[in-house]
Amino acid sequence: MAYRYEYATELDGVEITELLETIDFKGEISIAYCRRPNAVLSLVRDGDKSTFVIARDNNGKLIGCGGCVINGEIAYLTGLRASKKANIPKCYELLREFCKNNSVKLTYTTILEENISVQNMLEKRRPNMPNYLRHSECVVNIIRKNLKTKDDNKLSQAGEFYVLANQQGEELARGKVVEQWDYKQYVVKHYGWKLRLAKRFFKWLPDENEVLKFFTLCNVKVKNDIALDSFLRHISNLPLQGNFFLYGGDFCPVKSMKYKSIVYIVDWDKTINDVSNIQLNIEIDKL
Numbered sequence: 001m002a003y004r005y006e007y008a009t010e011l012d013g014v015e016i017t018e019l020l021e022t023i024d025f026k027g028e029i030s031i032a033y034c035r036r037p038n039a040v041l042s043l044v045r046d047g048d049k050s051t052f053v054i055a056r057d058n059n060g061k062l063i064g065c066g067g068c069v070i071n072g073e074i075a076y077l078t079g080l081r082a083s084k085k086a087n088i089p090k091c092y093e094l095l096r097e098f099c100k101n102n103s104v105k106l107t108y109t110t111i112l113e114e115n116i117s118v119q120n121m122l123e124k125r126r127p128n129m130p131n132y133l134r135h136s137e138c139v140v141n142i143i144r145k146n147l148k149t150k151d152d153n154k155l156s157q158a159g160e161f162y163v164l165a166n167q168q169g170e171e172l173a174r175g176k177v178v179e180q181w182d183y184k185q186y187v188v189k190h191y192g193w194k195l196r197l198a199k200r201f202f203k204w205l206p207d208e209n210e211v212l213k214f215f216t217l218c219n220v221k222v223k224n225d226i227a228l229d230s231f232l233r234h235i236s237n238l239p240l241q242g243n244f245f246l247y248g249g250d251f252c253p254v255k256s257m258k259y260k261s262i263v264y265i266v267d268w269d270k271t272i273n274d275v276s277n278i279q280l281n282i283e284i285d286k287l
Helices: 010-020 039-044 088-101 116-123 193-198 225-235
Strands: 004-007 029-034 049-056 062-071 074-082 106-112 131-144 154-158 161-165 171-179 185-191 214-222 244-248 257-267
Touching (some): 004 088, 010 039, 010 062, 039 074, 049 088, 062 088, 106 116, 161 225, 171 225, 185 193, 214 225
Parallel strands (some): 214 244
Antiparallel strands (some): 004 049, 029 185, 049 062, 131 257, 154 161, 171 214
């Protein structure tokens, strides 16, 4: 069967949204990745430039998609889905073209650590697909709201940043707080037995089939580990919706639940031999 491949428009957004929700991420926690109400308009809000490549069958039905978000000279691949066997290399051809036309110098993606089957698929070298090279791990901390503060530091807002200062006015930490659930959602489809047991003690964890409402702390700069502890506690008391927030970092001084993702460099030209010298700062896994 021949399929038609093209760049999506806003009119394709609802269908892409529906396709994204038919496939969830498997693991200790099974999560459906949603971009309600319109996936194309949702992706626009993630970066400077973005696109979805879509595939349709002979009847015009959407059977596959793949997204790309560009910020500066760095591209991120996301939302790769297929409900039927299709010509995956053709999708990559269009994604590569989009990156090339927008002067992208580095492309990457992230895969949940527990999603072994997808990792194996991507790491297998194929002549008509880019090489996926393991770069690093991304650790995301899930932190509950309303933690007890232990000091007299003050949290204030300066433009798009929240700033933590001591009684003498010395800045200790700063970071951005972003809410995205109005255009990008995560729905817990299933908990594994470990998290099902943990949920008895972590009452703030969402129920299955519930849209997760949370905010993300990013672009964080702190003076030291003590300042980070204070900052996270004060941030947790912001009057925002949801029972928890996300903070990306290997070190987290407050109690948190963690999940990891593998960061891959997408080598379009198959010319990269060593990724250890490639600098890529990822604070929050994009899933």
